[in-house]
Amino acid sequence: MLEKFSNEKITSDLLPQAFGRRGKIWTASLLAICAIGLFAYIQQLRKGLVVTNMGDYVSWGIYISNFVFFVAISLVGSLITAIFRLANIHWSTSLTRIAEIIAVSAITFASLIIIVDMGRPERLLNLFTHGRIQSPIMWDVIVISTYFVISLLLLYLPLLPDIKIIIEAKNKLGKPFTKLYKWLGSFWRGNVAQEKISNRSITTLCIIIIPVAFCIHTVTSWLFATTYRPGWDSTNFGAYFISGAFLVGAGGVVVAMYVFRRVYHLQHYITELHFDKMGKVVVMLALLYLYFNVNEYLVPAFKMKKPEEEHLTGLFAGEFAALFWFAILVGMIIPILVLVFPKGRKPLPMFIAGVMVVVGAWFKRYLIVTPTLLHPFLPKADAPARYSHYFPSWYEWAIAMGSLAGVLLIITFFARIFPIIPIHETITEQNEAAQHV
Amino acid sequence: MKQHNMYKIIILLVFSFGITAVKLQAQDSTAPATILALRYFLPANKLPYLEVSTKKKNGRKLEPVKAIPVNVYLGEVNETNLLGKTITGAEGLGRIIIPPSFKAVWDTTNSLHFLAVSEPVKGEEDMTADITIKKAILVIDTLSVEGVRTVTAILKEKSGSDWIPVKDIEMKLSIKRSLGNLTVGEAETYTADSTGLASAAFIKDSMPADKAGNIVLVASVEDNDDYGNLAVEKHVSWGKPVISTQNNFWHRSLWSTGNRAPFWLLIIALSIIGGVWGVIIYLITQIIKIKKLGKEPAGQKWDKKQINQSGTIPALN
Numbered sequence: 140m141l142e143k144f145s146n147e148k149i150t151s152d153l154l155p156q157a158f159g160r161r162g163k164i165w166t167a168s169l170l171a172i173c174a175i176g177l178f179a180y181i182q183q184l185r186k187g188l189v190v191t192n193m194g195d196y197v198s199w200g201i202y203i204s205n206f207v208f209f210v211a212i213s214l215v216g217s218l219i220t221a222i223f224r225l226a227n228i229h230w231s232t233s234l235t236r237i238a239e240i241i242a243v244s245a246i247t248f249a250s251l252i253i254i255v256d257m258g259r260p261e262r263l264l265n266l267f268t269h270g271r272i273q274s275p276i277m278w279d280v281i282v283i284s285t286y287f288v289i290s291l292l293l294l295y296l297p298l299l300p301d302i303k304i305i306i307e308a309k310n311k312l313g314k315p316f317t318k319l320y321k322w323l324g325s326f327w328r329g330n331v332a333q334e335k336i337s338n339r340s341i342t343t344l345c346i347i348i349i350p351v352a353f354c355i356h357t358v359t360s361w362l363f364a365t366t367y368r369p370g371w372d373s374t375n376f377g378a379y380f381i382s383g384a385f386l387v388g389a390g391g392v393v394v395a396m397y398v399f400r401r402v403y404h405l406q407h408y409i410t411e412l413h414f415d416k417m418g419k420v421v422v423m424l425a426l427l428y429l430y431f432n433v434n435e436y437l438v439p440a441f442k443m444k445k446p447e448e449e450h451l452t453g454l455f456a457g458e459f460a461a462l463f464w465f466a467i468l469v470g471m472i473i474p475i476l477v478l479v480f481p482k483g484r485k486p487l488p489m490f491i492a493g494v495m496v497v498v499g500a501w502f503k504r505y506l507i508v509t510p511t512l513l514h515p516f517l518p519k520a521d522a523p524a525r526y527s528h529y530f531p532s533w534y535e536w537a538i539a540m541g542s543l544a545g546v547l548l549i550i551t552f553f554a555r556i557f558p559i560i561p562i563h564e565t566i567t568e569q570n571e572a573a574q575h576v
Numbered sequence: 577m578k579q580h581n582m583y584k585i586i587i588l589l590v591f592s593f594g595i596t597a598v599k600l601q602a603q604d605s606t607a608p609a610t611i612l613a614l615r616y617f618l619p620a621n622k623l624p625y626l627e628v629s630t631k632k633k634n635g636r637k638l639e640p641v642k643a644i645p646v647n648v649y650l651g652e653v654n655e656t657n658l659l660g661k662t663i664t665g666a667e668g669l670g671r672i673i674i675p676p677s678f679k680a681v682w683d684t685t686n687s688l689h690f691l692a693v694s695e696p697v698k699g700e701e702d703m704t705a706d707i708t709i710k711k712a713i714l715v716i717d718t719l720s721v722e723g724v725r726t727v728t729a730i731l732k733e734k735s736g737s738d739w740i741p742v743k744d745i746e747m748k749l750s751i752k753r754s755l756g757n758l759t760v761g762e763a764e765t766y767t768a769d770s771t772g773l774a775s776a777a778f779i780k781d782s783m784p785a786d787k788a789g790n791i792v793l794v795a796s797v798e799d800n801d802d803y804g805n806l807a808v809e810k811h812v813s814w815g816k817p818v819i820s821t822q823n824n825f826w827h828r829s830l831w832s833t834g835n836r837a838p839f840w841l842l843i844i845a846l847s848i849i850g851g852v853w854g855v856i857i858y859l860i861t862q863i864i865k866i867k868k869l870g871k872e873p874a875g876q877k878w879d880k881k882q883i884n885q886s887g888t889i890p891a892l893n
Contacts, residue, residue, distance in 0.1 A: 271834035272845050281849060288856055296863070325869025333866050340862045347855050 143573070144407065146561065146566050153562045156403060157556055162555075169548045176541015179534045180255060181407040188258040190534045193482050197529040199514045201539045202256040204505040208387070209249035209546070210283070210359050211380070211500065215388025216242025217352035221345035226416035229429075230416055232568055233560045235410050237395045239294040240559075241388070243315055244549035246287045248542045255538055275361045286348075286355045295345045296337055299327040316556050356384045363507065369450040370511035383500065385423040390474075390496030393417050395550070399491035399559050406562050411485060418484030421496065425475045432467065449514050457503050458528075459510050470499020604778065608633040610641045612703040614648070614692040616804030618713075620794070625673040628692050628705070630664045640668025645695040648672045653693060686711050686734045707804070713739065714747075714808040716795040720833075725778035725814060727760050729795035731768065731803065741772025745797060749776045749829035751783055752809065758783075760793065778814060785815020 144152075158166060183190050193200045219238035223231040254260045270277045302324030309317060327333060360380035363371040373379070396417065400409040439447045440455070454463045474492040477483040485491070509529055519526070531539070553559070610632045626648050629724040630641040641811040644664045659678065663671030674682070683690075687710050694703045712735040719726040724812045727749045732739035745768045750757035768774040774795075774798040785791045791814055828838045 267836060272837045272841060273830045273832075273834070278845075285849075285852055287858070292856070292859055292863075299866070326867045328870050330869065332869050336862050336866050336869075340859050343855065343859060347852065351852060 143569065145155050146570075149566050149569070150304060150308065150562055152405070153408065153558045153560050153565065154305065155558055158555060162402070162551075164455050165526065166548070166551055169384055169535075169544045169551065172544035173541050173548060176544065179537035179541070183255075183534055183538070184260070190530045190532060191327045191534065192529060194529075195508055195524055196515060196522070196526040199256075199512060201505065201531040201535045202252050204501070204508045205510065205539050205542055206249050206252045206256070207359060207380075207504040208501050209245040209252065209542075210356060211384035211387045211504070212391050212497075213242045213245035213286070213290070213388070214356055214381070214384035215353050215392055216293065217348045218388055219354075219392060220293060220384055221348045224341075224345050225349075229568060230413060232564050233413060234392055234396060234417070235297070235558055235564075236294070236557075236561055237399065238388070238392050239290065240550050240553045241391050241395060241546075242288070242290045243294055244546045244553075246283065246290060247549065248546050250283055250287065251545075252539075252542050255542070273359060275365050278358045279355075279362060282351065282355045282358050286351050289344060289348050289351055293341070293348060295323075296341050296344065297561060298557060299324045299333075300336060301485055301561060302331060303327045305558070306560050317558070324378065353381060356380045363511075368511050368516070369447045369514055370507070373435060375431060375434050379428075379435050382424065382428045382431050386421070386428045386471075387423050387497060387500035389417065389421050390493045390500065393421060393489050393493030394497060397486055397493065399554065400486065403554075403559065405560060408565065414486050414489045415481070415484045418478040418489055418492075421492065422475055422478045425471045425478075425496070429471045429475070434473070446516060448538060450510060452512075453510055454506065459506060463506055466499045466506060466521040468499075469495045471496075497550065578640065580867060610644070610700055610703065611638075612644075612646070612692060612694050612705040614690055614705045614707050615799070616688075616707060616709045618804065618806045620809040623673050624691055625671055626659065626692075628662060628664065628670045628672070630694070630703075640664070640666065641700070642666050643666055644668075644670075644697060644700060646670055647693050647695070649691045649693070650678060651689055651691070653691060659690070681774075686736070709804045710734070710802045712742065712803045712806060714795055714797060714806045716792070716793060716808045716810045718810065718812055719775075725781070726775050727778055727793055727795070728773055728775040729766075729808070730772045730774070731771070731806070733803070741768070743768050743770050743772050745772070745774070745800070745803075748794070748796045748798065749773050749774065749792045750796070751780065752794050757794055759858045777889045781814060781816075783815045784785075784818050785813075787817055788821065789813045789815045789817040791815035820876075 161426055173291070173388040183571050191200065215238045219231055220235045224235070254263060257263065266277065266280060272278075304318075304322050306320050306325060330383070357380065360376040364373055364376035365417075367371075393414070396409050396413065399405055436451070436454070443451070453459050474496050477492045513527055513529065603817045610630050610859065613629045613631070615627045616624070616627070617627060628646045628648065629647070630644040631638040632641050633639075639666070642664055645661065647653075647661050648659045650659050651657045658865045659674055659846065660672035662672050664670045687708060689708045691706045692704065694700070696702045713732050713734075714729060714745075715732060716729045729747055729749060731745045731747065733742050747768065748757070748765055749760045751760055758780065759776075760778050760780065762779070763776065766774040766776050783791055790811050793810045793812055794807060795807070795810075797803055798805055800806075809860060825832075826836070828836045830838065830841070
């Protein structure tokens with residue numbers, strides 16, 4: 140699958156590299172966006188949620204849209220790492236760490252954005268002291284923290300052999316982060332006993348992460364589906380959310396593949412074959428998600444029950460029509476049309492399609508959360524006109540963009556400190572392939 | 577022509593004067609005075625009391641005036657006649673229960689004269705109000721003849737040592753409910769006949785009651801100039817017994833508080849959480865084990881063959 144390289148070359152190619160000029164500008168930009176987001180959040184803490192444009196009708200705005208988006212994209216860790224590993228699919232080895240760091244960073248900010256959405260964040264503690272196990276919100280808190288820990292373990296355990304390689308290559312890398320490497324993995328000798336325990340633990344993690352990953356997004360969908368509201372009152376929601384999550388996760392991996400390939404010159408490790416395979420995966424997932432969308436919108440539209448009518452008309456031809464059709468076309472249909480042809484599965488078109496999937500998915504989450512809230516079953520008699528419209532305030536935009544930048548910042552720092560493509564596994568697989576030949 | 581103009585000036589002056597006078601009068605009337613009122617109550621099974629109210633006219637509405645101290649006397653203003661002191665609340669109302677020390681006076685007289693005097697407070701002058709009440713009692717009774725149930729009531733006025741029925745009195749005959757009273761028949765009020773008897777057929781025979789079918793009938797006279805407000809009650813088993821519906825409030829359910837979650841949910845949820853976190857804890861112990869193995873010389877616990885098979889990454893050897 141890969142070109143035959145010496146072990147030294149593989150190690151040298153895949154070791155983490157210091158930021159170049161572009162890397163520094165990129166990191167500084169992300170830090171600046173995060174700082175603006177942090178400033179906006181401090182203002183929100185001081186003045187209260189009144190700085191947002193949320194109100195009595197739209198109580199879940201851009202923050203919860205972002206939360207659903209982060210939870211969705213985090214699901215990719217279980218797809219690329221666990222499902223592909225258990226299915227003995229070896230081409231995905233180069234992509235496992237990219238998928239895992241996307242999962243860890245996204246789930247970290249999913250947890251944080253929920254706290255941002257709370258007017259009184261110190262009351263989060265009450266959820267643990269007075270929580271109701273009957274509430275889907277409680278299930279979400281439990282499953283998110285569980286998924287975070289499992290994802291972290293799944294990132295850490297396969298990293299141990301690579302940390303040893305980094306420590307041994309310190310002459311090449313210089314001193315930065317030496318203490319961190321030693322603290323994290325100086326005990327790894329790579330002996331049979333350690334390898335055996337590590338492999339068994341990784342397999343266990345791969346098995347356990349799949350149901351937990353399904354739970355995390357099913358439970359998130361139940362936050363909506365257990366509420367009797369137009370657009371949310373659906374038995375389809377769990378499967379609809381999971382299929383969408385796999386799609387956006389795969390789209391995110393495609394974008395990251397392209398960027399890392401170009402920035403770190405990894406053309407020999409993330410090859411056109413990887414793009415071709417991932418392209419096929421994205422097409423399959425987009426078709427699956429499209430199928431669930433047809434179910435989700437066409438069936439209620441066929442019946443057009445009175446409470447659903449205003450909501451669906453708003454999506455198809457009303458206030459949200461432009462966003463809705465953008466999300467459907469750009470997030471699903473155009474990527475399918477591009478990637479279904481072999482020429483479309485080349486790196487650049489794949490990158491463009493991946494960006495479309497991710498951007499479309501973000502707007503899709505916004506459309507799931509907000510329009511429903513604008514149409515309550517029992518509208519207030521004296522509700523002001525502004526209740527019937529929602530557009531986030533600059534505080535909300537700044538915090539939301541800050542959280543997105545935060546996810547990218549974690550991935551960026553991770554790629555600076557650790558190998559973004561597993562070195563040990565790449566060498567092992569190459570050696571095994573050579574022996575097999 | 578000059579004379580004509582003069583008439584015009586005179587008429588104009590008269591009108592101007594008239595308009596000014598009307599305006600001044602109107603200005604005076606826009607500063608309404610507080611009204612003090614006094615009412616007498618003899619409720620069922622309770623001590624008689626007096627209620628004072630202080631209100632002020634604002635447009636067409638009467639608005640309460642609070643924090644007005646009022647003294648109420650039986651007869652003339654005299655320390656010995658003082659029934660009590662009250663200060664009107666947010667609703668502009670104050671209540672004084674007639675103290676037992678006035679029992680002797682109460683028993684010997686047939687007519688009672690009450691006087692309320694307010695104390696001057698900031699922005700309010702002192703006010704007085706009085707009422708004269710003829711002492712009376714209200715009696716309620718029921719009849720049941722050939723399945724027809726009737727509620728009757730008589731207002732009796734004290735005359736000397738006797739109690740004489742009063743005729744032509746408007747009274748209400750009703751059933752006591754949680755948030756108010758329902759009339760027993762179709763009419764709102766019933767008038768006492770020449771014998772002083774007011775009666776109404778009881779037609780609401782399916783009225784929800786307690787477990788034994790008990791309901792409370794109420795006869796009342798309201799805001800009568802001579803007798804004030806009187807009420808009397810009687811318990812009868814004319815209602816429809818309510819079969820107690822099962823109260824699920826304290827039961828374990830999906831909608832109860834966290835400490836009353838259903839057992840099946842607790843078992844399922846805690847089993848899943850325990851199972852998954854058990855695996856996580858196991859995996860953390862495995863990492864600790866890997867760490868311990870790393871601190872020992874490589875492959876110390878393994879035989880030589882295994883040691884030879886083990887080793888570091890070929891690239892770095």
